[in-house]
Amino acid sequence: MKQPAAPRVAVVAHRRKSLGGGLPELRRLLADRGIENPIWYEVPKSRKAPKKARKAVEKGAELVLVWGGDGMVQRCMDALAGRDVQTAIIPAGTANLLATNLGIPEDLEKAVEIAFHGRPRAIDLGKVNGQHFAVMAGAGFDGELIGDADRGLKDRAGKLAYVLTGLRHVRDESVPTKIKVDGRKWYSGDATCVLFGNVSMITGGIEAFDDAEPDNGRLEVGVATAHGPLDWARTIGRMAVGRTEKSPFVQVTRASKVTVRLAEKTTYELDGGEQGATRKLKVRVVPAAITVRVPVPDPAEV
Known part of the structure; x- marks a missing residue:
């Protein structure tokens, strides 16, 4: 043949x-x-x-x-x-x-x-202010953390860089934030981090979005209000052992389009790369935007 x-x-x-x-x-x-x-x-x-x-x-x-x-x-x-x-x-x-x-x-x-x-799998991508992302995008605590890790430390310390920089930013101030999801008002108040996920596992191996799938035509949206080391320890601990939405410092939803307005310029990131500071994020999902070769499922696990 x-x-x-x-x-x-x-x-x-x-x-x-x-x-x-x-x-x-x-x-x-x-x-x-x-x-x-x-x-x-x-x-x-x-x-x-x-x-x-x-x-x-x-x-x-x-x-x-x-x-x-x-x-x-x-x-x-x-x-x-x-x-x-x-x-x-x-x-x-x-x-x-x-x-x-x-x-x-x-x-x-x-x-x-x-x-x-492998098998070809069509996956969604997110798009923030004109640029696609495959894993996550975030502003506030997440963006500042990534920004510091990008400044040479990541090459020297590897994954530990995210822990070290996280410790520097747990006391960062919150920013008055307004978020619309799919055209409706969803959140208005102070926030220390706004996060968008296309998959479940994000920076540092944290399972931030428990039910995320990169081919469901939607993005996960989260907003955190944690302040200081104790709040963040409780938040990340909840992510590690339970479901994120059960944290008292996190609200989550799912959407195809999101608009975020920040009271002051705030650093944001895409897939671990700092993108600068902005006061507005326009976010949307692009369904089946790209095809990636992935492992063939083990029949015993299907």
């Missing part, structure tokens, strides 16, 4: 990130699959990745392997959303939250196997 032709493959890689035997090993694994000359781009920073991802599609790529962390994945997905191409994640970053939520392991050979023999 004639074997189906291999897809035209592209690699968009953050050259400072490493997994397994590194990019040379990735080249070898591709060659073992008969892919000797993939479209290949390496970038020194994730902000240079979107241009390369779009160029890969223009050159005929049907499958784009994204090598890097959540910031790299976010920028590539922002560029590839809505295009007729499949993506595969090679989780070479610090947190690798999207890969973890989708069941893609931090193992180079297994990730490549999923890229070629």
Whole structure:
């Protein structure tokens, strides 16, 4: 029986990130699959990745392997959303939250196997102020935490960076906040954090949104009013052992469109990357925006 032709493959890689035997090993694994000359781009920073991802599609790529962390994945997905191409994640970053939520392991050979023999899954993306995100977006405590972790500490301390920076911000002041979900008023009051989730697990491995699914056509929305170390310890403890909405310092809902107005400029982030400060967030879900290769379910677990 004639074997189906291999897809035209592209690699968009953050050259400072490493997994397994590194990019040379990735080249070898591709060659073992008969892919000797993939479209290949390496970038020194994730902000240079979107241009390369779009160029890969223009050159005929049907499958784009994204090598890097959540910031790299976010920028590539922002560029590839809505295009007729499949993506595969090679989780070479610090947190690798999207890969973890989708069941893609931090193992180079297994990730490549999923890229070629996994099943295609169309997932939603969120969109905040014109940019797509795959995992989460947030403003306030979350945005400040990510911003500090991004300033070099994450490279030195890894996942511990989120804990260290979190301790710095638990005393941050709340901001008067108004939130509309799907055109109706939902929240008005002081808030220390506003969070949007496309999946359940977010920064630091916290299960913030218990029932989130990246293909249900909706985004999870949360607002926190916790102040100080004790409140935040109770809030995060509730996330770890119970359901988030049972915390007295958290309100959650689900929506397709959200508008947030903040009384003062507040730092916000997308998938672990700081985006600056703003007083308004326009958020919406983009259903089935991109197709990702994910593990084939184990029949014994279905």
